[in-house]
Amino acid sequence: xxxxxxxxTPLPALTLVDKVIESKYQILEELGxxxxxxxxxxxxxxxxxxxxxxxxxxxxxxxxxxxxxRLEVSIQTSLDHSHLxxxxxxxxxxxxxxxxxxxxxxxxxFDYRMHNKLHEDQVVSVFVQIxxxxxxxxxxxxxxxxxxxxNILLATSDEDDSFHLDVKVGDFGLATRERFHQETGCGxxxxxxxxxxxGINPVMDAAASDVWSLGILLIAMLFGRQPWQEANPQSDAxxxxxxxxxxxxKQELFPSLSMATYRFLVSVxxxxxxxxxxxxxxxxxQFLGIDHLLVRSEExxxxxxxxxxWPVAIPTTGVVPKAYxxxxxxxxxxxxxxxxxxxxxEEEALLIEQCSKSSTLDxxxxxxFVHEExxxxxx
Numbered sequence: 194x195x196x197x198x199x200x201x202t203p204l205p206a207l208t209l210v211d212k213v214i215e216s217k218y219q220i221l222e223e224l225g226x227x228x229x230x231x232x233x234x235x236x237x238x239x240x241x242x243x244x245x246x247x248x249x250x251x252x253x254x255x256x257x258x259x260x261x262x263r264l265e266v267s268i269q270t271s272l273d274h275s276h277l278x279x280x281x282x283x284x285x286x287x288x289x290x291x292x293x294x295x296x297x298x299x300x301x302x303f304d305y306r307m308h309n310k311l312h313e314d315q316v317v318s319v320f321v322q323i324x325x326x327x328x329x330x331x332x333x334x335x336x337x338x339x340x341x342x343x344n345i346l347l348a349t350s351d352e353d354d355s356f357h358l359d360v361k362v363g364d365f366g367l368a369t370r371e372r373f374h375q376e377t378g379c380g381x382x383x384x385x386x387x388x389x390x391x392g393i394n395p396v397m398d399a400a401a402s403d404v405w406s407l408g409i410l411l412i413a414m415l416f417g418r419q420p421w422q423e424a425n426p427q428s429d430a431x432x433x434x435x436x437x438x439x440x441x442x443k444q445e446l447f448p449s450l451s452m453a454t455y456r457f458l459v460s461v462x463x464x465x466x467x468x469x470x471x472x473x474x475x476x477x478x479q480f481l482g483i484d485h486l487l488v489r490s491e492e493x494x495x496x497x498x499x500x501x502x503w504p505v506a507i508p509t510t511g512v513v514p515k516a517y518x519x520x521x522x523x524x525x526x527x528x529x530x531x532x533x534x535x536x537x538x539e540e541e542a543l544l545i546e547q548c549s550k551s552s553t554l555d556x557x558x559x560x561x562f563v564h565e566e567x568x569x570x571x572x
Contacts, residue, residue, distance in 0.1 A: 206231050209248060213238070214284045214291055220246055230289070234296070244281070247292040251285075261366075262290060268335055269365045276326035278346060278363035297346035297361055305347055305358070306417055313486050315358060316414050319345070321477060322360035323410070327403055328473035330368075336399030338367045339380045340406040342413050372399050383419045384409045387432070387464050390425035394466065401466035404476070408461035412447070415454075415486060420446055436464060453483040 209231065212220045218235045224245075225232040235246035249262050269280040269292075284291040299305065302319070311319075323345060330337060337344075340362070350359040367379055373396050378389045386405035388394040405424075412420055420442065426433040434441050439462070443455040450458070457479055463469045470476055 209233065209289070214246070214286075217284070218244065218246060218291075218293060220248075235293070243296045243298075245294045245296045247294060249290040249292070250288065251290055252288045265366050265368070266290070266292065268368045268370070271333070272330070272335070272365075274326055274329040276322045276360050276362060277329065278361045294363075295348065295361060297348045297363070299347035299349060299358070301343050302345035302347060302360075302414070303342035306342060306414060311414060312356070315356065316411075316486060317481075319358055319360055319414065320411055320480065323362060323407070324473055324477045324480070326360070326362040327407065328477070331400055331403070331471070331473055334370055334372065336369050336372060337362070337365070337403055337406075338369060338399055339364060339384075340403055340410055341381050341384045342410065343381075345410075369399055373397070374399065380406065382423050383421075385424060386466065387424040387426075387436075388466050390423065390427070398466045398471075400471045401469045404461055404469045404471055404473075405466075407476075408458050412458065415450075416447055435462075449487045451483065451485045451488055454486045457483060 206223050206226060209220050210222060210233070214220070214235075216238065218237055220233045220235050222234050223231055224234055230247065230249040233246040233248060235244045236242070237244060251259065251262075254262070266280070266283055269278070270283075272280075278297070279295045281293045281295075283293070323340075327337065327340070344362065344364040346361040346363045348359045348361055350357045369379075375396060377392075377397060378385060379397070380389070380402065384406040386402045388397065389402070409419055412418075421429050421432040421435065423429050424432050426436050431446070435446075439459045442458060442462075443450045443452070460470060460479075461476070
């Protein structure tokens with residue numbers, strides 16, 4: 194992809210293309226943009242390896258916004274785990290802070306799930322890698338607060354196995370070192386726990402919120418959709434029904450769930466945060482104890498198709514209505530409809546457009562969803 198000046202490419206991004214940063218990295222092309230910066234494909238001048246370069250704009254920001262940038266850098270720098278996106282170094286000039294990160298060449302899990310079938314073994318492998326990453330974060334008193342398909346990046350595996358997906362959890366723009374806080378609605382609406390909507394809990398538990406998001410994320414991996422638009426009984430009839438009777442998760446919403454998977458999910462999707470299990474290692478062992486994620490019969494065991502989840506059109510995580518005091522991770526659109534690894538092509542754009550046109554949501558509900566790809570990279 195060659196970046197050329199057009200109506201979708203602002204001049205500041207063009208001025209950064211071909212820029213050499215501290216004689217170490219060269220910016221090659223723009224991959225995406227957000228309200229405070231850009232994401233670029235870059236190349237190391239030392240070994241010619243490719244990297245992702247996140248350029249955060251410093252000019253025009255107030256002290257609080259600059260502090261948030263520094264916090265994101267501080268948190269990501271402190272993390273050292275094979276399933277967390279590595280921040281190799283930062284560089285600065287007068288106008289930008291450059292974050293040099295791993296290039297995840299297989300895109301994000303949202304894209305992958307839209308276009309590919311997932312075998313149960315893949316779901317197990319990916320979810321366990323995510324659990325390992327979250328456990329590491331929580332053990333180091335860091336809480337992600339925005340776990341979702343779009344923030345799970347995929348890289349080429351070192352294993353000689355195209356079936357295996359190497360996971361990197363990314364986007365630490367909403368991460369915090371404070372487990373207990375008063376910021377309601379910090380995250381993406383479809384993955385938010387109910388306490389962010391009900392106004393009952395004056396203090397949020399970031400660890401418990403992450404656990405809730407993990408449950409929604411597992412459902413999204415298995416079925417290509419979230420169980421409800423938002424965990425708000427005042428505005429979402431499906432969640433209200435689940436709140437009254439959790440059995441509808443299997444009886445009505447996802448009948449193909451195995452009983453073991455159903456029990457695991459309802460143990461995670463508990464309304465009161467104090468009742469949710471927050472020991473991620475214990476959750477992992479419970480999950481690994483599940484024989485089959487989906488229902489199987491003796492006849493089905495010989496049919497591989499019965500054990501696979503198939504690609505569907507997944508609505509992106511929602512933009513929170515202004516009526517709520519919610520903070521969502523940044524949404525940006527990429528020039529030429531291309532994303533992290535150029536996965537968004539014309540066919541996907543057409544698919545998303547068709548999904549939008551065929552939606553049966555009423556006007557109020559449509560405000561919750563954005564029918565174009567959401568990518569987390571830039572705040």
